[in-house]
Amino acid sequence: MASFRSRGHDSPPNRGQSCRWGGTGGRGGTPQTPGRATPPAQRQHWHRHRPPLHPGAWWLWALSLGTAATRTTNPLLLALLITVSAYVVATRRPHAPWSRSYGAFVKLALAVLLVRLAFAVLLGSPIPGTHVLVHLPEVPLPHWAQGIRLGGKVTAEALVFALYDALRLATLLICVGAANALANPSRLLKSLPGALYELGVAVVVALTFAPHLIADVQRLRAARRLRGRHDSGVRGLLQVGLPVLEGALERSVALAAAMDARGYGRTAAVPPAVRRATAALTLGGLLGVCAGTYGLLTAEGGAYGLPVLLAGVAAALGGLRLGGRRTLRTRYRPDPWGARAWLVTASGVAVAALLTLAASRDPAALHPGVVPLVAPALPLWPAAAVLIGLLPALVTPAPEPTDPRKEPTT
């Protein structure tokens, strides 16, 4: 940073340009007043004075909330969890393409809810109930389909049970959606260990390809309209399929050429001994993980299961670390795992831990009964624990407002 600050070569034509583009770039809602001219170095500093949170922290936070959701079926607590995650998403979601996925996850969660309820209505449920809401005509099924019921009476208990159950899954999905919206997937992949770097690049390229494919489909459907054909319907979509795939293939070949020319896949010379050790460690480690898991899951192997699993994990990690020596690659501005990341992770973990504790201490409050039907009550302490999950909305930097005006139209 020091060397950069001393540089200060911002020649006049250049400054004019950066001003011009900066104006349309739309970072920062506070326009710089000309009277308060900041030197270049300081201005750069102003750009990124609060680095974005490590994406891993967001994922841990969201997964912890999801874990907490699996500990309870209390709809009030689940609703509170959804509200907490939604609030954090609403206040901290950056203006980026990937963060629009939250809406898709919410829709998916709703769909799950509806499908589960529909099944409960149509297929009945093993929950014994007395409050019959409606009698559906029952379809007689042959004897080999015993145990399956189609239609019949629909009880309030069965519906409520299905609702609680589905709400839990929906909450989990919404939490995953929150992680997707808050954390930049490509930055998360950048944090992969060096040996997995090429895998990470493959995923990043795939992620950036998806929007291109969608744009291609739109363009080609427009072109169908120009030819005087109908652009809607499944047939229209199928007919543009081949050109879209062709375009995608051509683009990937061009990208592969560009990546090759930019040094992708350069490897360092590694002594054969290290290479062999890497292979042995990785393979042995994976075998150990398999054996250890098997041991843990079977009744007899309880004694050796855990140590073998741990040894396997350690060996595999060692293999990854050694394998990283083959790649020359260095990392540009890796996301720091700072105090904020710790706080965000801790807030999520705390929610999960406290709800787990509450579930074992007071199962009745976290799993309100459905037979007999009772109104769920909001248990005070678990609810307070869930509110800890709001911490990220306070400690993380707000997303930079963007100016939606300047975007290319093509």
Add this chain to the structure above:
Amino acid sequence: MIRFENVSVTYDGMAEPAVHGVDFEVPEGELVLLVGPSGVGKSTVLGAVSGLVPHFTGGTLHGRVTVAGRDTRTHKPRELADVVGTVGQDPLSHFVTDTVEDELAYGMESLGLPPDVMRRRVEETLDLLGLAGLRDRPIATLSGGQRQRVAIGSVLTPHPRVLVLDEPTSALDPAAAEEVLAVLQRLVHDLGTTVLLAEHRLERVVQYADRVALLPGPGERPWLGGPSEVMAVSPVCPPVVDLGRLAGWSPLPLTVRDARRAAGPLRDRLAGGRPPAREPGPPAPAPAARRLFPRGKPAAPAPAHVAEVRSLAVRRDRVQALRHVDLTVAPGETIALMGRNGAGKSTLLSALVGLVVPSSGSVRTGDAVPHRTRPRDLVRRVGLVPQEPRDLLYADTVAAECAAADGDAGAEPGTCRALLTELLPSVADETHPRDLSEGQRLTLALAVVLTARPPLLLLDEPTRGLDYAAKARLVTILRGLAAEGHAIVMATHDVELAAELAHRVVLLAEGEVIADGPAAEVVVASPSFAPQVAKILAPQQWLTVSQVREALDR
């Protein structure tokens, strides 16, 4: 720095070599321009420098290419990545990451540079290319010129000694092209980078070149020389050179400034004359004996306008793409829509064919409201050739494409093929549309669109990727169509094309019409949209070399 020793390249399955007898040397710190018609192997020569030819593309390379002392036979592209930076034709397919800053760092990460060096170079490159304001922007939201600069920046950060560029300004508007060229100029002058670039739009780049390598035809030996000596004999040349050759100026000027200084006598000779006023073609197609596009229908009382746009506004993805646009198009009239990338030209064309729905205002083409008309009916009123003509083509052969076009348009079988034969006699039925050259593909798409005989023809960036010969053919075709009474609206960055063809020029900026008037008045008044001839001969309103030639012959 770059040394070709008797290089020839033959691709797999080809009988003839793509390039042959390439033997020249590019010294350190020079900007060398590679010129020649389409399909003479410019991209192959460029690819051989970065090692992509033949390591990536396949084929056989005879002879030897050395870059900074490294032989490309023994060094793969990735091992040349620290000395050669390559930017291909389409910057979008060059990007690996999704934000500007990460993209600039990507190449250095692959090379394994230490983090502090990377940080410093990213900041320097952001400043050098004027990208500091865009550092966190997703690449997908950048304009064409910005993308091109990011692509150049992304190969500059590893500090390559050679920069190889394939058509860096072809897709850009004049101002964005100036920006990119200013950057190149700066690299050559300040950093001593060796630059090798290929470009069709010579009027933009030839004055920056230290030397020019001319590939006169397929398989012919390239010829390297000073810009003015090569331009004196080159089959492709910018208007300023064409004018210089016509007037017999020596030494041949390459810049507008030099040409102006030599143009005094020519201006005097032309002083009496005036360029012929361009009148739109006949309002209704006259039933002449021989016509390029015979019409069966008797001439109905033609409407006064083939298209009418009234206070049109369009919003797309929260972006106000157009606001209060008024435009009327008369039959036989040729209109050039100009303006920088993202000014709303393509959106206006899309609105005219009903691809976008106006958020307010009205659009009518003939008697139809485009976005409420069935596609089958609309093709008879208006036809659009999109920016990428290939989008319009689905079939495996030219013949199948023509048959499909007849079906789509409800025309008699053979109509499209007859049109195509008239426009482009040399294309065989069995050719795959992908194997056609850019110009041929454009003509095929044009024939497909014209099969339905729309009175209004729209073209989006028709000259992108065309060389001067293909462009001249296109101009002839479009002139013929306009004379037939077709109204033509084209969105273009190519000021020379607009000068050749347009009766009217409409300038767009930020979605608004900022100028609308006769071509000569509008383009001459604007420094960035004036063609070279107009700049040289100002204040006289000559726009093209052919106008001057005719005036001198009279």
